[in-house]
Amino acid sequence: MLLSDTIFETFNAITANKARSGLTVLGIVIGIASVIAMLAIGTGAQKDIADKIKGIGSNLLMVMPGEQKSFGYAVRGGGGSAQTLTMDDVEAIQEDVDLVEEVAPSSSGKKQIVSSLSNTNTTVNGVTNNYADVKNIEMSEGIFISEKNNKGISKVVVLGQDVAINLFGEEAEVIGQKIRIEGINFSIIGVTESKGGSGMTNEDDAVYIPLSTYQQYLQGDDYLSLINLKVVDQDSMTKAQSQVEELLLARHKIDNSEDADFNIMNQADIVEMASSATQTFTILLGAVAGISLVVGGIGIMNMMLTNVTERTREIGLRKSIGAKKKDINQQFLFESIILTFIGGAAGILLGIGVALGVAKFGGISTEISMFSIVLAVGVSALIGIVFGYYPARRAANLNPIEALRYE
Amino acid sequence: MLKCQNLTKIYKSGENETKALDDVSFEIEKGEFVAIMGPSGSGKSTLMHILGALDNPTQGKYFLDGNNVSELSENQLAEIRKKQIGFVFQAFNLLPRTTVLRNVTLPLIYEETPREERRKMAEIALNAVKLDPERWNHLSNQISGGQMQRVAIARALVNNPSLILADEPTGNLDIKTGDFILETFKRLNKEYGHTIVLITHEEEVADWADRKIVIRDGKIIEDVTKNMKFKTGSK
Incomplete structure (x- = not known):
């Protein structure tokens, strides 16, 4: 099957049921957009703190008194409490x-x-x-x-x-x-x-x-x-x-x-200390967004499965006129990949939009990282393949005789 | 051109064995118009599936153009269907919301025929079934049942297969339209020399063919070729 034909067939199939394709894509859009926006907020907060700490002075070492140690007692004072x-x-x-x-x-x-x-x-x-x-x-x-x-x-x-x-x-x-x-x-x-x-x-x-x-x-x-x-x-x-x-x-x-009886800290230690907290925060945000991405992927799989069932006769026909397993598999897989690709692209735009909007109107600084975009694109491509694979295989494995008889 | 030797097909479901075809042998020459007739459950559908390279027989051999089709793998069968067989179904099975031309050229996408040639081949096929060129760019759901079936026949013809298999092609049509479709088959057979196998349970439909193979309980019980005189008469 020529690539141009695969693209045409895919386009046809996706536009055949615009509402359903749209809703499925929306799941991915929201997933990708939230991953990007959430990571942007998290990274923004992290960078904010790092910047502010750097503002204190970049070649700075700080010597602080150590903990108060009282001999004979198992009591330790807090850091910096000693007079040393x-x-x-x-x-x-x-x-x-x-x-x-x-x-x-x-x-x-x-x-x-x-x-x-x-x-x-x-x-x-x-x-x-x-x-x-x-x-x-x-x-x-x-x-x-x-x-x-x-x-x-x-x-x-x-x-x-x-x-x-x-x-x-x-x-x-x-x-x-x-x-x-x-x-x-x-x-x-x-x-x-x-x-x-x-x-x-x-x-x-x-x-x-x-x-x-x-x-x-x-x-x-x-x-x-x-x-x-x-x-x-x-x-x-x-x-x-x-x-x-x-x-x-x-x-x-x-x-x-x-x-x-003293501690020496440098800039890097302090930045690291402060950013470890926001890092946790970023991971948490990312994880929540990631879950919505997986849900979006399941949406794709669900739609593709419905699709396969609905188009059983069409699959039977295609097989009867000479389509091989590979052709059918390719067609359906391509469809889900295109769906996630569209969703991914729209999601990136929306995610960037949300991140910029939050920065502008919410007063929270955001930092859209190339990493989050690459991650989102990678994940959406992966979702297309992973969640599209099973429905496509189901379609490809249909027996043409039974598929043609399917009411 | 087409040769069946002792075809037997057994379906197993659990302990039960059903013999759908029982030692069936016959030959069909190039350019013949044959009707395979039988009531439902007679095994005619099973026979069609084997003739159409959709299924393999349990026993026996099936030769198409000298190739033994009965022992091929799934992919090889798909290859045979692509190049040598054209199907016409009772329910037309056109792609919905797709133009007539696109439907007719559908088999060509799996052959990776260059785009420029597809249009030409589709035109030849559509002209052969006498579909008004005005309809060619209509969507498949915007035309009548008779037109749909003619599009389906054009699709079966488009890549010049050795064998056209029509499974109850008039089953979903009224008598008048049905007759028109059968006439189309007749014409394709006479004018273009296409080999056509028509599967039906109706005597009147089978009468359009030159030869009638009657099948019952998986066995051929009658195989008659009409004499030349009768053939001319029915035309």
Whole structure:
């Protein structure tokens, strides 16, 4: 049978019952479209988080205190609770590790902040002047904490974008205004540019004061809760990380790295941590969509089986005029493949449309990946073959004598 | 041209054995117009299936154009049907919602005949059955029963088979239309020299043929060829 004839016969058969073909195709369209749209939403969320984390600074290593270990007790504090990192460590890193360009120590805690109009609970970071550079913080107005502020233990504060809005409302003139943290007055000297982000990674919901001021007035000791390190370039991350680790182990007199009283994390670790959650979410969405795709496939099989039964006499006739098993098989298989192909193509368009629509009107970022399209096309082709195979075989195996007699 | 030797067909269903054909032998020459007649259950349908290469006999041999058809595989039988046999059915079996021309050329798609030739072959066949060219592009469900059967005959003719097998071709038609169809067969036989085997249970239909093979309980009980004089008379 020539390909052009197969195509003609298929076209004829599909258009013979337009309503039924249409509904069958719709099943595939919905299946494919939901796979693409769902994966786009999932991947979008994943990429969103990764982007925001990257916005914090790309060559960043973070040294955090380890868990509080109380000898004799089986009680372990949470990560970062120990008091192990000091300014001496910071200086040592600065001097001994060449791969580290800048070191920005900080201490932070959740505090209640009061303005003349309102109050809010946010993270107060005690930082040095190079913190802005290391963490890629840009100013929208005013200036960041300076070295002079730190030396002078000044009571000045830089507000994150969200905090500024929470305390003073939008468009308010905040520079020069005063806020109170634990009863101490601070003058506002700047507001940071918004970086976006949410939850624990939201840098807009934070305020910055000089580290010295934080330690003296709010913390009461000079331990650090975080040391941010800016490494010279991205390729040196691993090397820098191990050098810092070695140095700190030596300084803290610890032989075994497993007993370390600090943790070093890099950008990749954090991205991975955050994206593992959204990955689960994406898989779940994909799985639900995948189920609808399988249901669509069963729809195809159902229609093709009905088709074979309905066209039994036609199959008998075709056989009587010389059609071989192969011809009949090919014709019916082709039909289901074409149906899924049409459904697949329409589904891709619809899926992309839905993903774009969700992004535009739902405010959720979506990312249509080539992978999801390839996956959808592959799956629909597979569905056509798998779910078309059985009906086609049934048709091909019909006995011509019985098929011709079929009423 | 067509030769049956001791054809026997036994159907088994569980323990029961039914002998549909019992040691049937006969020959049909090229250009003959033969009616195979018998009541229902006589085995004439079984015989037709074997003659039409739709089925193999349990025992015996069937030669078509010198080839032993009775021992061929399914695919080889399909090949024989494609090239050497044209079927005409009681229920016409045209493809619905498909043009007359497309219906007639249907056997050619399995032969992979080039498209340009198909049209020519279909025209010859449609002219042979005298179907008005105006109808050629009509859909098969837009024409009358008699026209449908003529389209079906044209379809059987289109690739010039050695044998045309017509199974109760007038069964679904009124007497007048039926006679017209039988006349068409007669003409195809006389003018074009087609070998035609007509299967029927009606005496009046069988009378149109030149030779009548009567079958009952799987056996041939009568095989008569009309004399020339009678043949001319019936024309």
